[in-house]
Amino acid sequence: MAYEAVESLQQTLRIILLRDDGLITPLVKQRIISIHDKAVGLQLNLKHFSEKEIIREVANASEEIIQFLFSPQNLSDCESIDSTVRLSDQLGELAEELESTVGYVIDYCKINGHSVRQQSDVAVGFDEGLSDSTAATSSSGPASTSRYFVADFAEDPSIYPPMSRDDVVGFDEDKAQMMDRITDNSYSNREILPIVGMGGIGKSTLAKYVYDDPMIIDQYDIRAWVTISQDYSIPSILSQLLASLNGKVHQVGRDYSLIVIEAEKLEIYKILLGRRYLIVMDNVWSVEAWDHVQRLFPNNRNGSRIILTTRLMDVASYAANSWDIHMMRFLDDEQSWCLFHRKVFGDQDCPHELRSVGEKIVKGCGGLPLSIVTVAGLLSRIPRTPKLWQQIEVNDGQLGSILSLSYNHLPPHLRKCLLYMAGFPQDYEILASELIKLWVAEGFLECQNEFESIEMAAEECLEDLIKQSLVLNTSRKSDGKTKSCRLHSMVRDFCVRLAGQEKFLLSAMDYFSNPILRRHFLPQILQNHHRISASWHDLYLRDSTYSSCTTSIICIPQRGYRPKCSIENFISLRVLHVLHRNDHSYWELGQVFELIYLTYLASSIPDSIVPPAIAKLQNLQTLIIYRSDVRLPVEIWSLRQLRHLIAFSFCPLLLPGGATISLENLQTLSTATNFVCSKRMVDMIPNIKKLGICYSEEKFGAGHYYIYKLIGLRRVEKLKLEMHGSYVPLLDTFPQLLxxxxxxxxxxxxxxxxxxxxxxxxxxxxxxxxxxxxxxxxxxxxxxxxxxxxxxxxxxxxxxxxxxxxxxxxxxxxxxxxxxxxxxxxxxxxxxxxxxxxxxxxxxxxxxxxxxxxxxxxxxxxxxxxxxx
The missing domain is CATH 3.80.10 (Leucine-rich repeat, LRR (right-handed beta-alpha superhelix))
Structure with a gap:
């Protein structure tokens, strides 16, 4: 219980640091970090300290003091400067008391011959982990205990050596494909061969693997390697090329005038002219960079090749034909384990007791070679015990730096779209259509011209993120557009951290793995975060919970008992998205229909009947119901902002009496059963673009339902027609924009x-x-x-x-x-x-x-x- 007590203390401290109410002054923050460091010191030496009950009591008492100091009763007059000074003094006294306990524990460990963990060894990174910097260093949410345990052993990630050829695993097929393209003599023209993939997936490693192959060395007259950075300069590229071609050391700091630049370009061109060459342009970030250098490489029509590595599909497509692009794949489980085993154990066998924990660690790397090599380098430097390995998480400081490059390369609206995806669970396959609607509802995007809808702009944003190797395309639709996507585990960890640090979106289940802690702290956290992602159980909140701050909830249903949840106090809620899973979790519609600012609602409902109270949601733009045979009230026609109306199936829509009310903004209606495509209906949904209809024989054949006015839906681009039965309609025309x-x-x-x-x-x-x-x-x-x-x-x-x-x-x-x-x-x-x-x-x-x-x-x-x- 001592370990749990210390961990709970640390969780409380992290929660306090997330507050945004003026109390966390630099001095108060410093005091909290000091207390946290001492708690870490206790935890790291707990194994060798026999009187664990003492540590448990100290941790529990400290946590009670912290909770009292930050309680409303104690902070009733905390707006004054004196009160914050008093608070920092009280925290300082607590830190001093903890210091004496830590000292006692360390002395005990020294006397008994155990190695000692000083909190100063592990304090590095806590302040950074909760700062506003974009280069995150922890692996999941705010810094966790295991993250500091890792920091105790980890070296600077930048000194890890790159994978040698002997260490490369899983690239055999990739190398064979690249070798075939490079050595294919049937293509005599100069060929550009891009290698594309996310950061850390092994693009440069594969290029190096091919570049250094003896067959390649023998086949080409001359080779050169140049690395293009995100903030490249033409002089740097030229000097690297010349140095590589001439076998000289790269010259730095030269005075480059325009005359010198042009002279070096000419010199490079002359060196390559008439010779069969292989050039590697590594880490290209823009088409402009490629434009600046491509004229340096003459087409000698002798089989010369240029390998270009990039994270950006646009760069690859610009430089080469689509069939020349080599897409990097993630390692499978067997390849991942083989790479990890080779880095940690070499030619030795993995001890049986480490196998299962090792496989779990490797699986968490998501098939990303750099992640596997990084964690393998860490584990090869620490004692090989299952208990110690179980506390290790991927030390992705290096990965965070790599992902920060890609993130910083994005324009602001794409950064928001990417971070928003942190609200979905690990490995969750996100439907592109729902993600696009959520981005639109959140207001992340603007139309670039009058001929483009906001949904089209969102589609382009998703494709941009995929092209930049930050989002994985898991399936495409028949027209080539993305059907579903997900984040790689490392990218998601990065987004979870950064979204939390910037108070953009809080993924509660990532920040607090313990559901009891989530239930205890979530009411406090809600006051500081506009967007949250939480489980259905987490939102079983006390009646007193009130949040005028929270505008968006992504709710993750969980199997088993479903408590009666309440959202009536989320008075500013605009987006409520329940993930579509088969447990039929739903909100009480009476509460939902009181949320008058709601623009997006996706959820199941208690039964198939939607009450007339839905008319209160005059701002609603998207309504998605996970249910069949949904009966909508006639009041649905009063929702003038409605853009998307979707369910497994809708019963025939009731038409309003009197004057015709049109839903001019409605773009999607699916799936409508026995849809009456009359002239009046056509007039009521004049701008519909996507329409799904299902007819049953007994109704359709009786002549009560007809479709001859389909051509009147002039803007329909996607049409799905289902017929249940053998009746054949008189179908003679379709909308011309289809x-x-x-x-x-x-x-x-x-x-x-x-x-x-x-x-x-x-x-x-x-x-x-x-x-x-x-x-x-x-x-x-x-x-x-x-x-x-x-x-x-x-x-x-x-x-x-x-x-x-x-x-x-x-x-x-x-x-x-x-x-x-x-x-x-x-x-x-x-x-x-x-x-x-x-x-x-x-x-x-x-x-x-x-x-x-x-x-x-x-x-x-x-x-x-x-x-x-």
Whole structure:
């Protein structure tokens, strides 16, 4: 219990340092840090001190004193300068008392022959860990005990040597691919080969691995390596290049005039002219940097190559063709352990008692080589005991510095978008559509021009973060846009720390791993943070909890008992997002509908009926309900700011009586059951862009519901139509701006597909569950002019006649569950843009046809994929 008592004392001190009420003056802060350091000293020497009950009593008493000193009763007159001086004096007295206890413990340990941990050894970084600097040093939230334990042993991360070739693990496939590109003599022109990935993933290591390969050394007349920094200068690049090419030491501090610069450029060009060269441009941060140097490298048409490493996809795409870009992958579990084992144990076996704890530590590195090497370098310097290893977390001071470079490179609005993602749990796959809506609701973005919606601007921001290797794209939609994403564990740790330090967003579960501590301290923390991320249980708050500060809550449901939570006192709440999980947690709607400033609400609800009180939420822009058969009241039409209305399914919408009320801002409506697409309905949602509709046969066939006015929805770009039953509607027209169309169930015959093919803007077409009936499909010239993806999933199609020019822009063809279709039209292979053909593993004839098309054309242009069922 002594260990827990000391840890609780430290947690209390960290909470106090998060206060933002004028009490934490520099002197008070210094006193608190001093007390914390002494608590750490007690904890580090606790193992060798026999009278642990003394330490427990001292820690508990100290915590009670701290809590009293910062209680409302004691701070009733704390606005005066005298009171803060008195507070610092009281804290100083407590620090002195603790000092004597620490001294007693240390003397005891020395007398009994144990090594001693001085608190001065571990105090480094506590002040930094709670400062406003962007280069964070701890691994999860405010500094934790294990972080200081690490600091006791860790050396300056900058002195860790880079991975040698013998230490490289998991790069065999990457090296083979790069070697093939570099040594391929069929490409005589000068080739640019970018390597892209997040900081610490091994881009430079891979480049060095290839650069130093004996085969490469023999094949090239001359090689050079130059590192481009974020704040690069042309003179520095030129001097590095010349030094590398001439084998001389890099000259620093020369006086570079324009004449000298031009002379050195000419000298570099002459050295490379006519020779087969390999140049590595390491760590390129901007297209401008590449523009400044690319003219230095002549195209000798002799197989010269330039390797360019960068975190930024835009730089890579600018410098080379997309098929030349090599994307770095994270190490898998086996590769991660192999690298860790080699760094810690060399050729020796890992002791059995360290295996499980070691694997847990390695798994926390998330497959990032630099993280693994860093923690391995730390563990190789400390005693090999399971108990000691269990207290070690990844010492990511070096990683924090690397990520700070990327973070500082971002414009302010992208920094906000990135830090906001710290509110989602570790390894949580975030739906891009929800993330974009949340960013918009938070007001992080502005439209750049009148032709761009705020959602389009948010999509571009997400792509920018992915291109900068800060956000991982976990899946893409058929149109190439991001469907889901997540943060790498190291990036998320960085964001959690920085978001907390800047009081931008507090991830309560990361800052306080103990739920009891969270429940105790969260009411205090709420007063200082506008945005919080917390579990459902954490928000089971006392009735007296009141927060006029909190504007956003990301709520993380947890399985098991769900207490009745209260948000009625969050009077300024604008965003309430409950993560979509299968435990059906929900808020009391009576409380939610009193939050009149709410702009975003995503949650389950107690039952399928939404009460008329929703009309109180006049600022609501996004409503997402995790439930089917939702019944909306007619009052929904009064929410004039509504932009997105989403549920698993909505019952038929009630229309208001009297004058027509239009939701002019509504962009998304999905999924509407038995939707009445009448002229009046079209007038009420004139600007809808994304529409999902589901019809049932008994209703649709009776003629009560009709869709012939779909063409009136002129702004619809994405349309999903589902038909449950065998009834076939008279479908003869679609909105002309349609970019994505999905038909599910019987909708149209193959011979009538010209209706779809004539859509001028259609890019994605998905035909599922016998969407088209009949056995033959013949396309003609002029159809599907912009179609990029075609999916046919479950069909009776037997004969398909088409020419390549019928689908002039097709990139992806997917054919699943088409048992009667024996072949793909051979001329499909002549489509210049075609990149992928995907077939399931049930139709061997179709697979043979796809392989034949691939063999007839360039094998590296068309990829054939078999989907296993």
């Amino acid at each position: 970019k994505k169309l999905e038909l599910n169930g019987r909708w149209i015959s193959w011979k009538d597909m010209t209706i779809v093919g004539s859509l001028p803007n259609l890019q994605v077409l998905k035909l599922k569950n016998y969407a088209c009936y009949g056995e033959q499909w013949a396309t003609t010239v002029g159809e599907f002019r912009k179609l990029i993806l075609l999916l046919i999933d479950e069909s009776n199609l037997k004969h398909w006649k088409a020419r390549g020019r019928h689908f002039p822009m097709l990139k992806c063809l997917i054919l699943h569950r088409c048992p009667y279709l024996d072949e793909i039209p051979e001329d499909i292979g002549n489509i210049p843009t075609l990149e992928l053909i995907e077939i399931d593993d049930h139709n061997q004839s179709l697979l043979h046809s796809a392989n034949k098309i691939q063999a007839t054309h360039k094998k590296d242009r068309i990829k054939v994929v078999v989907k296993r069922s």
